Amino acid sequence: MIEIKISEKPLQTSTCIEWVMSPACGGIDVFIGTVRNATKGKQVLRLEFEAYEAMALKEMQKLAEQAFEKWDVQKVLIHHRTGVLQVGEVPVIIAVAAAHRAAAFDACRYIIDTLKETVPIWKREFFEDGDVWVAAHP
Amino acid sequence: MIEIKISEKPLQTSTCIEWVMSPACGGIDVFIGTVRNATKGKQVLRLEFEAYEAMALKEMQKLAEQAFEKWDVQKVLIHHRTGVLQVGEVPVIIAVAAAHRAAAFDACRYIIDTLKETVPIWKREFFEDGDVWVAAHP
Amino acid sequence: MKVNVLAFGIAKEIFNGSSAEIDLNEEATVSDLRTALEEKYPRLKQLASFMLAVNNEYAEGNDILQQRDEIAIIPPVSGG
Amino acid sequence: MKVNVLAFGIAKEIFNGSSAEIDLNEEATVSDLRTALEEKYPRLKQLASFMLAVNNEYAEGNDILQQRDEIAIIPPVSGG
Numbered sequence: 001m002i003e004i005k006i007s008e009k010p011l012q013t014s015t016c017i018e019w020v021m022s023p024a025c026g027g028i029d030v031f032i033g034t035v036r037n038a039t040k041g042k043q044v045l046r047l048e049f050e051a052y053e054a055m056a057l058k059e060m061q062k063l064a065e066q067a068f069e070k071w072d073v074q075k076v077l078i079h080h081r082t083g084v085l086q087v088g089e090v091p092v093i094i095a096v097a098a099a100h101r102a103a104a105f106d107a108c109r110y111i112i113d114t115l116k117e118t119v120p121i122w123k124r125e126f127f128e129d130g131d132v133w134v135a136a137h138p
Numbered sequence: 139m140i141e142i143k144i145s146e147k148p149l150q151t152s153t154c155i156e157w158v159m160s161p162a163c164g165g166i167d168v169f170i171g172t173v174r175n176a177t178k179g180k181q182v183l184r185l186e187f188e189a190y191e192a193m194a195l196k197e198m199q200k201l202a203e204q205a206f207e208k209w210d211v212q213k214v215l216i217h218h219r220t221g222v223l224q225v226g227e228v229p230v231i232i233a234v235a236a237a238h239r240a241a242a243f244d245a246c247r248y249i250i251d252t253l254k255e256t257v258p259i260w261k262r263e264f265f266e267d268g269d270v271w272v273a274a275h276p
Numbered sequence: 277m278k279v280n281v282l283a284f285g286i287a288k289e290i291f292n293g294s295s296a297e298i299d300l301n302e303e304a305t306v307s308d309l310r311t312a313l314e315e316k317y318p319r320l321k322q323l324a325s326f327m328l329a330v331n332n333e334y335a336e337g338n339d340i341l342q343q344r345d346e347i348a349i350i351p352p353v354s355g356g
Numbered sequence: 357m358k359v360n361v362l363a364f365g366i367a368k369e370i371f372n373g374s375s376a377e378i379d380l381n382e383e384a385t386v387s388d389l390r391t392a393l394e395e396k397y398p399r400l401k402q403l404a405s406f407m408l409a410v411n412n413e414y415a416e417g418n419d420i421l422q423q424r425d426e427i428a429i430i431p432p433v434s435g436g
Binding site for chain 2: 029034104
Binding site: 050058080112117123 | 282284285286289322323324329332333334348350351352353354355356
């Protein structure tokens with residue numbers, strides 16, 4: 001089972017974890033991204049995430065399907081938030097349930113690593129002296 | 139910061155996640171063990187966990203300290219439950235927060251893998267036709 | 277033919293809007309569009325890279341474009 | 357000297373109780389205790405393995421025991 005969502009509203013960790021829990025699973029790995037107060041030693045005031053939503057949902061769905069092809073997993077959830085986020089808020093939650101924990105860890109890590117490379121979502125960091133679209137320039 | 143607990147009461151995922159969240163962290167990895175309805179194809183009715191509590195707490199503390207030595211992590215939480223657990227209940231929660239996600243994943247996985255080898259806690263599986271102490275016999 | 281190119285992130289700043297209209301020959305490819313975009317918006321060359329997407333899929337250079345396609349410029353992504 | 361050995365998991369079934377009292381010579385080592393336990397409770401030899409803990413730490417074979425030590429038998433663990 002796959003659950004994919006992009007939302008402007010705060011993500012709910014507990015709802016995500018409840019969704020992946022299943023009597024057939026022994027291990028759940030959950031990755032929670034949070035907005036950090038600094039990047040490369042510079043204070044971050046807030047972030048903004050923008051998504052090309054239709055395509056991003058399609059790419060997120062592909063990642064979940066790849067996880068099922070590569071590992072013996074039972075439930076995969078990927079939620080990503082958009083809009084303005086304050087320090088400490090949660091831009092992304094990935095939760096994977098599997099009968100055995102190794103598959104849950106491997107799949108969860110694969111999904112977040114690959115999401116950062118392929119899913120059309122962009123992050124803008126706001127500092128006291130300006131803002132920058134992350135990774136845009138070499 | 140380290141938070142270690144052994145308890146007979148149900149573990150609270152949301153409390154654990156709130157505890158590890160921090161404005162200095164960008165990534166949180168959470169492992170949640172759950173009671174699976176079957177083992178090696180045989181239906182499991184319930185589990186029972188018994189701990190040598192004083193020593194188990196000490197060994198869990200060591201694991202958390204090793205995580206801090208090996209990786210750049212900021213918060214490590216290990217909660218283990220004891221007593222009788224039904225299918226779907228949670229015997230263990232490990233949550234690790236770090237500035238960067240790789241450290242959180244590595245440390246979380248190290249802790250659960252090593253916990254299963256070193257921490258004096260024992261699991262008894264109850265089937266329709268009897269029960270067994272897991273791993274006791276070759 | 278004229279194609280409309282959707283923009284996100286820094287590309288919106290470079291286009292000075294959420295899309296740009298580009299003139300292409302019939303049977304133009306994704307590579308042709310890339311060349312035309314870089315000509316009209318030289319700041320695109322300063323990006324670490326950019327991809328083009330056609331109908332919500334990453335496109336290859338020799339894919340042929342059609343006027344009804346949904347086309348988007350994908351600057352380096354940074355979600356998660 | 358007599359030492360008291362705490363038992364957990366399957367060791368409780370083998371001891372038929374949550375601890376067992378074992379007679380040892382003064383200056384006995386952890387290895388000596390292991391031998392004495394296996395003699396008194398032959399079913400211990402059927403376990404995949406077992407460790408001994410002294411004062412809440414895994415003990416080495418040549419560690420010397422003292423009567424006031426908290427000693428425990430640790431059958432194969434299976435937490436998590």
